[in-house]
Amino acid sequence: MSTPPPDLSGFNFDRPGDLPAWIRPPKKRPKWPYIVAVVIVLFVIIGLVAPKEQKDTPTQAADKSTAPTSASAATTTSSAAPSPTPEKPLAVAPVADKVENAAPANAALAKLNALAVKGRAPKTGYDRAQFGQAWTDDVNVESGHNGCDTRNDILRRDLTATKVKPGSKGCAVTSGTLADPYTGKTIAFTRGESSSSAVQIDHVVALSDAWQKGAQQLSAEQRRDFANDPRNLQATDGPTNQKKGDGDAATWLVPNTSYRCTYVSRQIDVKALYKLWVTQAEKDAMVRVLTSCGATPPPAPTTSSAAPRPTRTSTATPAPAYTSPPTTREYVPAPAPAYTPPAPAVGGGEPFYANCDEARAAGAAPILAGEPGYRLKLDRNKDGVACESS
Secondary structure (H helix, E strand, C coil): CCCCCCCCCCCCCCCHHHCCCCCCCCCCCCCHHHHHHHHHHHHHHHHHHHHHHCCCCHHHHHHHHCCCCCHHHHHHHHHCCCCCCCCCCCCCCCCCCCCCCHHHHHHHHHHHHCCCECCCCCCCCCCHHHHCCCCCCCCCCCCCCCCCCHHHHHHHHHEEEEEECCCCCCCCEEEEEEECCCCCCEEEEECCCCCHHHEEEEECCCHHHHHCCCHHHCCHHHHHHHHHCHHHEEEEEHHHHHHHCCCCCCCCCCCCHHHHHHHHHHHHHHHHHCCCCECHHHHHHHHHHHHHCCCCCCCCCCCCCCCCCCCCCCCCCCCCCCCCCCCCCCCCCCCCCCCCCCCCCCCCCCCCCCCHHHHHHCCCCCCCCCCCCEEECCCCCCCCEEECCC
């Protein structure tokens, strides 16, 4: 038999507090215990992490101290565009030492005196191609095989405040300033089709000059090194380089007189390195330049006075003994040759005479008795001509 449901008609469900306990709805649990538990857990986590942060290195601490402390600074840093990483600059060869006093000038002079002195060889066969491709990196000298051509290697060495083309691996110089040692001028360089020639690279010992003074005997590889050796290269004013041409020290010197000793010393170093020679006029010019910087000039050749000839004591030659002249004989004229009459003409008859004088001289008698004179036979077939009697 089922139990009938209780009668709830007399209860006011709008007021749960007035309802009997067995019919009241369950009470809602408070949320604060959960909140407290969460806060406690956070403190525990912070306590575990804090000791690890204290073990940071001094470098990390220094980095943190320089970090932005305000929200605006952090926002600004994060929004800034990252700066490009600068390309690593390529190494350059050292600049030549200056020669300005006696010690280096004398050292250069000693090296000059060790060079051979000869005349110029013929220029026959010279061509720029004899010294390899211009500004090639395929050489066995300093800065060779560094991934950059020789011209830009020298520009990076001799120019200041240089800027390099991005993406060229630190090679191509786009601008810079040259303190030109040849002229003493300051030249602004800007890379460009019409502006690059303002700064040119000079061969301190010109290629043509080297060809006429021993480079013909070098190998092709040695000539290629010679043309790209930083010791033989100098960035300078373009027009000045054009005026130099292939002149040596006897025909051309840098306009800046304070650099002439260094310039001549560099020429001597290069010629000694590659076993080239100098002409006598070239050597004389180099000696004059180095002497002006304090070098001791070589002693002048002493002209030895001629040794006096030995004095000979002259001995009087005795007069020859008198010899009497030979006895003269009395002059006797040679007898006149006997007269030989002319041979008779062929076939007989009277002789022929060239003229009357010849007939008389021959003592010819009159041809016909009783005629006054002689008869001259001019032609045996004709009558003769009578000559007057003598």
